[in-house]
Amino acid sequence: MNALFYGLLTFFAALLVHLAVWRTRLPGKNRAFILANIFFWTLVLGAVSLKGVSSHIDYIVLYCCLAAAYVVSYPAMEADSPSLVIVRKIAGAGKSGLEKSELYRTMTDETLVAAGVEDLLNNNLIRIDSGKYILTSKGRFLAEVFVWFRRLLNAPKGG
Amino acid sequence: MGDNGAHIFIPFIGLAANVLVQISVFRFFPGTGLLRSVFLGFACGFLVSILIRPDLISASNIAIYVLSGYCYFHFVNMGETARRVRILIELKDARQGLSLREILERYNFKDVIERRIVRLVNNGQVICKGGKYYIGNSAMLAIAGFLAAVKHVIFGRMP
Numbered sequence: 340m341n342a343l344f345y346g347l348l349t350f351f352a353a354l355l356v357h358l359a360v361w362r363t364r365l366p367g368k369n370r371a372f373i374l375a376n377i378f379f380w381t382l383v384l385g386a387v388s389l390k391g392v393s394s395h396i397d398y399i400v401l402y403c404c405l406a407a408a409y410v411v412s413y414p415a416m417e418a419d420s421p422s423l424v425i426v427r428k429i430a431g432a433g434k435s436g437l438e439k440s441e442l443y444r445t446m447t448d449e450t451l452v453a454a455g456v457e458d459l460l461n462n463n464l465i466r467i468d469s470g471k472y473i474l475t476s477k478g479r480f481l482a483e484v485f486v487w488f489r490r491l492l493n494a495p496k497g498g
Numbered sequence: 499m500g501d502n503g504a505h506i507f508i509p510f511i512g513l514a515a516n517v518l519v520q521i522s523v524f525r526f527f528p529g530t531g532l533l534r535s536v537f538l539g540f541a542c543g544f545l546v547s548i549l550i551r552p553d554l555i556s557a558s559n560i561a562i563y564v565l566s567g568y569c570y571f572h573f574v575n576m577g578e579t580a581r582r583v584r585i586l587i588e589l590k591d592a593r594q595g596l597s598l599r600e601i602l603e604r605y606n607f608k609d610v611i612e613r614r615i616v617r618l619v620n621n622g623q624v625i626c627k628g629g630k631y632y633i634g635n636s637a638m639l640a641i642a643g644f645l646a647a648v649k650h651v652i653f654g655r656m657p
Binding site: 342394400401404425429435437442450455456459465486488489491493 | 503524528558559562565581582585586594598600601607611615618627628629632641642649651653
């Protein structure tokens with residue numbers, strides 16, 4: 340029970356630091372990296388100051404899982420998920436319903452694809468060379484991981 | 499806990515079972531659907547975690563399993579739905595890189611909308627009647643509302 344309590348406590352401490360930083364001055368680039376750093380250094384501080392806690396290893400592992408769950412969820416909070424935008428638009432139309440043409444009218448290549456390209460550029464996953472976008476080594480690694488996993492599932496390209 | 503820390507491995511053995519079941523079910527019974535295979539894998543992994551050493555199960559162990567299962571779900575979901583992952587894969591397939599126009603020839607706003615509409619309809623979250631779309635069940639709407647509230651707390655703005 341100690342591990343659960345202190346794990347949650349440290350996690351909420353990290354969340355407070357994250358909120359304070361984001362609300363004071365939203366980082367322009369590498370937000371996920373900065374976020375991971377906040378969680379890492381909070382863990383270091385927590386692990387040192389709570390050394391006496393019983394089941395210390397449980398505390399550390401639990402905290403890492405909480406932090407990982409938050410960090411992987413973060414991009415969905417930052418960007419507007421198209422599925423949720425569609426659902427909100429359909430809900431907004433109410434009983435009269437919504438035609439697909441209305442979605443085509445309001446959701447564009449600019450917001451749905453070009454914004455993603457820009458984000459990949461900001462996170463150093465791709466670079467631009469003579470007007471063409473090319474994967475960086477980080478981006479290639481990530482692409483390989485997903486291609487390998489989709490092959491394992493025997494699933495086509497997602498998106 | 500008197501087990502030399504071995505209990506910490508239990509949730510990860512559960513996670514391994516989760517991954518194995520999810521991949522096997524989706525690969526060999528594709529009709530099951532991705533979401534159902536994820537739920538099935540999660541349930542099997544949870545059972546393995548509980549049954550492997552019931553005497554060593556603790557609240558933190560269960561939390562670690564749930565959180566790591568959530569991270570795995572997120573990974574699977576990214577491969578299936580993330581636009582940025584799809585763009586990375588398109589760029590990986592093109593050795594010389596792609597211009598924005600070439601990316602849009604392969605993946606554009608119509609693909610993004612179409613795929614999501616199909617998924618939402620297949621999952622019963624949206625209903626199509628007479629060429630118009632209506633809300634099917636409120637689960638996605640609740641998620642959209644929750645994310646909007648979280649976004650408001652973190653960024654101080656509503657989507």
